[in-house]
Amino acid sequence: MTVDAVPLDQLQRWMQGALVFPAQVAGERIDTLLRSSPGLSGAAGLAIYQRGYFLRIAACMREQFPALCHALGEALFDDFVADYIHVNPPESYTLYDLGRRFAGYLDASRPDRDLAPAARESWIDFMIDLARFERQVFTLFDAPGHEGKAFADETTPDDALRLQPCCALGGYRFPVAAYYHAVRQKQAPPQPDAAPHFVAMVRTDYVTRTVPLKAAEHCFLAAMADGGRVDAAIDAVAHHLAIAAEAVRETWAAPQGARARWISWGFFIPAA
Numbered sequence: 245m246t247v248d249a250v251p252l253d254q255l256q257r258w259m260q261g262a263l264v265f266p267a268q269v270a271g272e273r274i275d276t277l278l279r280s281s282p283g284l285s286g287a288a289g290l291a292i293y294q295r296g297y298f299l300r301i302a303a304c305m306r307e308q309f310p311a312l313c314h315a316l317g318e319a320l321f322d323d324f325v326a327d328y329i330h331v332n333p334p335e336s337y338t339l340y341d342l343g344r345r346f347a348g349y350l351d352a353s354r355p356d357r358d359l360a361p362a363a364r365e366s367w368i369d370f371m372i373d374l375a376r377f378e379r380q381v382f383t384l385f386d387a388p389g390h391e392g393k394a395f396a397d398e399t400t401p402d403d404a405l406r407l408q409p410c411c412a413l414g415g416y417r418f419p420v421a422a423y424y425h426a427v428r429q430k431q432a433p434p435q436p437d438a439a440p441h442f443v444a445m446v447r448t449d450y451v452t453r454t455v456p457l458k459a460a461e462h463c464f465l466a467a468m469a470d471g472g473r474v475d476a477a478i479d480a481v482a483h484h485l486a487i488a489a490e491a492v493r494e495t496w497a498a499p500q501g502a503r504a505r506w507i508s509w510g511f512f513i514p515a516a
Contacts, residue, residue: 380414
């Protein structure tokens with residue numbers, strides 16, 4: 245069959261498969277589907293596109309996961325990306341969505357996944373957590389935010405405080421935020437030791453702030469997610485710490501407490 249006899253939609257699907265799964269078309273008569281030029285056969289031209297496709301994908305993934313690329317080294321990182329896109333080829337017209345399933349892929353494909361958690365390799369746990377963190381940071385760049393609108397201030401009463409829409413929380417097994425920022429500052433940090441790590445990421449004026457949290461602070465903000473109220477968050481922390489709610493409220497409202505700091509950092513908007 246020649247290229248002129250193939251419907252366009254079928255040829256487009258074949259071309260996509262040839263780019264994403266080059267081994268599957270290695271034995272086909274490519275020159276019957278792709279026209280040759282005087283200096284380049286159809287197969288040779290396809291090979292250029294196949295290499296260029298992967299190089300572009302790898303470059304985009306390195307931009308989305310710079311700290312993970314540093315941790316693994318570029319060659320090994322690119323190997324992981326090659327395996328990833330074979331299992332999870334791009335589904336969207338935009339490369340923005342390219343890394344959405346990467347952390348899940350690393351977790352699902354880890355070689356020690358059948359072992360008990362205590363017997364697994366800690367460096368793999370770190371890589372998965374780092375990928376999760378970097379994906380969240382990346383998505384906040386273009387997520388719907390509150391720019392151009394009023395934020396809460398110190399006069400906003402507690403019952404009117406709501407988390408702003410461009411705010412994300414994370415809990416990790418390693419201090420991935422500190423590692424990420426060290427890499428972004430052109431440092432060469434070693435892999436950190438395991439330690440529970442909580443963080444909030446919030447965007448104001450198109451700048452994303454990463455804020456380390458204590459476990460109780462993470463509990464507080466998690467209770468305020470999806471429209472939760474301050475009173476419910478205080479009760480959640482009191483239950484978490486097994487202390488009276490009034491003690492939590494005093495700490496929350498102290499002059500240098502979380503309320504003042506988080507309002508100044510743009511965590512909250514006033515209820516509509």
